[in-house]
Amino acid sequence: MNPIRIPVVEKVLSANDSVAAETRARLDAQGIFSLNLMASPGAGKTSLVERTARALKDSLPVGMVNGDTSEAAFDAERSQRAGALSVHINTGGKCHLEAAMVRDALKLLPLEQIRLLIIENVGNLVCPSAWQLGAHRSVLIASIPEGDDKPYKYPKMYSGVDVLIINKIDLLPYVDFRMDYFRRGVETLNPGLITFPVSCRTGEGLDAWLDWLRSRAA
Amino acid sequence: MHELSITESILEIALRHAAGRRVASVHLVIGELSSYVDESIQLFWQELTRGTLAEDAVLRFAREPGELLCVDCGRQFPVRTPDFVCPHCQSGSAVPATGKDCYVDSIEVFE
Numbered sequence: 001m002n003p004i005r006i007p008v009v010e011k012v013l014s015a016n017d018s019v020a021a022e023t024r025a026r027l028d029a030q031g032i033f034s035l036n037l038m039a040s041p042g043a044g045k046t047s048l049v050e051r052t053a054r055a056l057k058d059s060l061p062v063g064m065v066n067g068d069t070s071e072a073a074f075d076a077e078r079s080q081r082a083g084a085l086s087v088h089i090n091t092g093g094k095c096h097l098e099a100a101m102v103r104d105a106l107k108l109l110p111l112e113q114i115r116l117l118i119i120e121n122v123g124n125l126v127c128p129s130a131w132q133l134g135a136h137r138s139v140l141i142a143s144i145p146e147g148d149d150k151p152y153k154y155p156k157m158y159s160g161v162d163v164l165i166i167n168k169i170d171l172l173p174y175v176d177f178r179m180d181y182f183r184r185g186v187e188t189l190n191p192g193l194i195t196f197p198v199s200c201r202t203g204e205g206l207d208a209w210l211d212w213l214r215s216r217a218a
Numbered sequence: 219m220h221e222l223s224i225t226e227s228i229l230e231i232a233l234r235h236a237a238g239r240r241v242a243s244v245h246l247v248i249g250e251l252s253s254y255v256d257e258s259i260q261l262f263w264q265e266l267t268r269g270t271l272a273e274d275a276v277l278r279f280a281r282e283p284g285e286l287l288c289v290d291c292g293r294q295f296p297v298r299t300p301d302f303v304c305p306h307c308q309s310g311s312a313v314p315a316t317g318k319d320c321y322v323d324s325i326e327v328f329e
Contacts, residue, residue, distance in 0.1 A: 001328055001329070003242035003243070003326035003327055003328050004326065004327060004328075004329060005324055005325075005326050006235055006236075006324060006325050006326070006327060007323075007324045008231065008232075008235050008321075008322045008323060008324050008325055009321060009322070009323060009324075010231050010235075010321060010322050011319075011320065011321045012224055012227045012228055012231070012246075012320045012321055012322060013224075013227055013320070014227075014231070015227055015230060015231075016223075016227070094220070094222075094223070095220055096220055098223060126220075126253050127220040127253075130220065130252060130320070131223075152300075152301065152302060155251060155284065155297050155314070156251040156252065156253065156318065159251075159314050159318075160318075181301075184302075184310060185301075185302060188286065188302045188310075188311070188312050188313065188314075189314055191313065
């Protein structure tokens with residue numbers, strides 16, 4: 001008995017994408033602007049959430065969903081102290097967040113009190129880029145000490161995001177980071193990408209980022 | 219570890235399209251930029267299909283190369299090229315062309 005061939009042509013992650021679309025519709029209905037924040041470990045995801053929540057808490061109350069590979073909710077606690085309403089997701093070892101995890105986590109947040117939702121993904125430059133979560137914009141943080149070759153080494157991540165934050169620019173005098181080289185790699189993969197050079201430590205450059213958020217979430 | 223989720227999705231898609239028939243093979247197209255490891259998917263596949271209609275079904279991988287398109291000479295070159303400099307004309311201007319896809323192309327089933 002010979003098998004018969006059935007054409008399928010279905011994206012492997014189409015089920016995930018459907019859940020993401022439901023989440024997006026839910027956020028739209030609540031009038032919430034949302035970000036999927038991705039970066040390597042230590043690039044400054046939580047620092048950016050802290051800075052953002054502190055600056056915006058009176059005008060745009062921030063909710064945060066934090067994905068980590070462990071039970072330790074350090075990052076969620078940090079953002080909570082900065083004024084964000086936060087929920088921690090233990091991914092159980094998974095290297096990325098998936099749409100269903102975010103959908104379930106949102107049930108634990110008082111969405112009516114939130115105007116800006118930041119989903120802090122697992123620290124990783126490879127896996128998170130494949131899973132849509134339903135957020136309005138995907139934001140990548142690069143940081144100066146990581147080195148200027150990262151766009152060339154992680155093309156999928158750099159080509160798929162809507163906003164790039166270059167963090168730790170206060171360290172530029174101490175690190176061999178060729179900004180032109182870095183920017184050329186980014187421009188090749190993602191022409192015209194909105195970019196904010198900042199330092200979450202000194203606060204430099206953050207006003208432009210916050211203005212952009214205010215204009216989007218208004 | 220993302221291959222586990224990927225393999226779960228592949229199995230779900232295959233069984234849904236098989237609609238109760240036994241699956242003989244599953245044909246996948248995986249873009250190089252998606253960074254999925256064939257061997258890991260294969261390993262999870264053996265575990266996950268046990269006791270399902272896709273048990274013993276063969277996974278076939280077609281790799282789609284990750285390439286950039288040179289804006290100046292119009293030719294494509296691998297995304298792994300150092301510094302994204304076009305090897306044909308040395309231009310530094312290129313845009314992503316292929317390699318992001320990841321889909322189940324077809325399945326074979328026993329009637």
